[in-house]
Amino acid sequence: MLRPIIASTALGAVVGSVLAASVLFARAEGTPNTVTIDNFSFTPAAVTVKAGTTVTWTNKDDIPHGIGATNNAFPKSKALDTDDSYSFTFTTPGTYQYFCYLHPKMVGSIVVEQ
């Protein structure tokens, strides 16, 4: 994931805004609001979306995982078995830290912009 992020950031600099970069990256990749759970980690671990975006987590591990927000900033998911998904629509700008409430070493964040 590192290379495309750097590429889109560079492109963003040309456009003149970091926000534009993340949107561009989002469009270029086609799946900006999707987080894959695999090998006990969230990919990408940091996601930036515009307010009103629905983010979907999908568990590709053979072990269930659960999405819980630090400080309960958004509702926690039920336990996600293999191939189960959880979605939440972020309407309020801010930074949302989350973790797997079954394996709390797994952490990620969603940045919601205006």
Place this chain on the structure above:
Amino acid sequence: MSEIDQRDGVNRRKVLECMTWCGTGVLWTIAGGVPHSLGIMGEAQAAETRGLTFLQISDSHVGFDKPANPNALGTLEEAITKVNALPQKPAFMIHTGDISHLSKEKEFDDADHIISQSRLDVHYVPGEHDLIDADQGKIYRDRYGKTAKGAGWYSFDANGVHFIGLVNVVDLKAGGLGNLGNEQLEWLEKDVKGRSASTPIIVFAHIPLWTVYQDWGWGTQDGAQALSYLKKFGSVTVLNGHIHQIIQKVEGNVTFHTARSTAFPQPSPGTAPSPGPMKVPDDQLRKMLGIANVTFKQNEQRLAIIDAPLQG
């Protein structure tokens, strides 16, 4: 057979002569508090007749059907068959959690159906997989925790040994490890207060109480605080599951031991991208699953655990 640890010659109360591995398992004898291994099952049997023998099983994950073991219920049944074949019946069984894979009623029903064939009393503590029903553990507590405190912790005595079942899979904190929490720690402190220092203590919980591998969350955030309440005791044995492999450590008077799963193996710390279920060749699987047989001998300062693989 291989010896995995040996400390000798200091003081009998601090000796761990550990541990001869054999086809049927690792057997611990405890007496007055100190661990000692018994080489073979025959020897273990002889010891067992004078003390307390109990069994540990762990991580049955009933409902798991992925490539690492498409039939976790079947291997649990094999484990119980092994229990029933023991030459001498254990006094009871402890299950150190992850009975089910997804906390479904049917998974618990299936597990209970198989485990009850041992005709042993079973003392459970939950794993994180047992508390993920919609009501966050109600099914578990209704079945196994009716007389327990809080999320399911309790203690009991058997043959002069004080057993403490702890829950370290609730209210986990972002970025952290297993968690006991203040309420349980306060209970533990009171539970052991006033007990004689010569009382052998056996603590059992799902996630290891000591840090086996931080990066994979294999430890308990406030485990050290729990152990601080047990410092005065001459013999403390901590039995855990969660990591689906045998790892043992001795620190002062405390012996830490994790049991195999009956469902699927997990990789050794740091040897894989993640701690997820490890797919091994079919003919290897049953060598990596198993049960643990624990024997306590009074007045002999000895404790022995025998870990028995399902096969080999």
